[in-house]
Amino acid sequence: ALGASRGRLLQQLLAESLLLSLAGAALGFLFALAAAKAAAAIPLPVPIPIRLQIEPDWRVASYAALMAILSAIASGLMPAWQSVRESLSAGMHRERKLRIRRVLVIAQIAVSFIVLTTAALFLQNLVRTTSLSPGFDIRHTVRAEVYLPPRVYKDSRAIDTYVSRALDGLRGIPGIESAAAARIIPFTDATNFDSGLTFPDTGEKQQARFNWNAVTPDFFRVMDIAILRGRPFAAQGNGGSKVVIVNQEFVRRYLGSREPVGTTFLWGDDRKTPFQIVGVVRGAKNMTIGEDARAQLYEPLAQISNDRPRIQFVTRSATPPAAQLTAVRRALRQAEPAAGLEVETLFAAIGFAFLPSQVGAVLMGSIGALALLLAIIGLYGVLAYSVARRTREIGIRIAIGASPGDVSGMMVREFARLLVTGIAIGLLAALFVTRPLSMFFVPGLSASDPATFAAVIAVLGVTGGLAALGPVRRALGVDPLRCLRYE
DSSP states (O other): OOSOOHHHHHHHHHHHHHHHHHHHHHHHHHHHHHHHHHHHHSOOSSSSOOOOOOOOOHHHHHHHHHHHHHHHHHHHHHHHHHHHHTTTSTTTTHHHHHHHHHHHHHHHHHHHHHHHHHHHHHHHHHHHHHHOOOSSOOSSEEEEEEEOOTTTOOSHHHHHHHHHHHHHHHHTSTTEEEEEEESOOTTTOOEEEEEEEEETTTTEEEEEEEEEEEEOTTHHHHHTOOEEEEOOOOTTOOTTOEEEEEEHHHIIIIITTSOSTTOEEBOSSOOSSOEEEEEEEOOOOSSOTTOOOOOEEEEEGGGSOOOOSEEEEEEEESSOGGGGHHHHHHHHHHHOTTSEEEEEEHHHHHGGGGHHHHHHHHHHHHHHHHHHHHHHHHHHHHHHHHHHHTHHHHHHHHHTTOOHHHHHHHHHHHHHHHHHHHHHHHHHHHHHHSGGGGGGSOTTOOTTOHHHHHHHHHHHHHHHHHHHHHHHHHHHTOOHHHHHHHO
């Protein structure tokens, strides 16, 4: 009305958006520096010392600042353009502007629901993971991996001699209760067989898939794997016959109603030599803490043709296992000075089994908290704008007899429509988005867990209600006399 062009008005509004975006980017940069410093000081919940080296990088900071500024300008461009178009008619298209804001807030709530649901699932998975038992003792054991020089240890006889010599040295360490050797220590490696089983007594054949390992007789005692039936392997051999020990899952899948101890079967390349089951042990995890129960078959280490120069040892200690690392390393070095050694507590060896759940819970939890904060700010802004836009309307309603309950009910209904619509859209989207995450979860945890969805809905409802308190109180505090005098 005073002569300013629309371009001049658009320039002024964009300058305001740029000023806000620069201020926001600067504050965000300072907050990022503080958060990075705090994150680097937090010890990671893993059994080995890892420190995060988070240092400011001008390229990353420039990119983040540029994106923050561009997004703020882009977000302000549409309202600025609409304001310029409507500058000559003050009451024009206000409802359309509010409708756009409502759509954006609904989208924020929906995205927040998806991210919070993912974070809640990872957190629940972490809780269940840490409460799971791997099926063996990880608190009193030391694991050692030995790489023998292949030019010296060319055959099974030389390797067996070394194993006996090393076990004698380990058992002689003060505080070591027992020691065992194995081809595989759980969570460090796995060998799977997909083989046919033939039972000579009936001629029955079955196709079986199971994990395999070869161990010395004290392995189950050292690892605290309970023998449920039968006996462990004999220390002095098995009289020339081939024996195996299987776990409960093997019995359930492939033996049916047979009595497992004493059952013989043929398998592998040599289908002429029968293998006799002498014991049944409790199941143990092999590679991941959340894996389903798997069939397992153990052979005596002395029974196989062991020509691989990689051997693993495990010891059970009456003292803290971390204090035995040097003694174990020294005993193995005396048994073979030229061998490569890797010695650590068994807890440290399997600690990374928990890392995906921990990282997922922390990462998605942080992103979920940020998304929730943005949704609350958006919800508060829309409701506050609605109260400001309808101040005269609210004053008139109060003047002609509307009670505080009527006014608050009008605002709460608007808030509830936004919240319920956003949650409904987020719920439908989360049912599909979280489905691929099932591969990371422990057995029994569903990606569409009803309790998790209910908890997220409750969190959004409570926090959304808190965000609505300010605008509702402002609406109740409207003075009808001032509104009518202004009108």
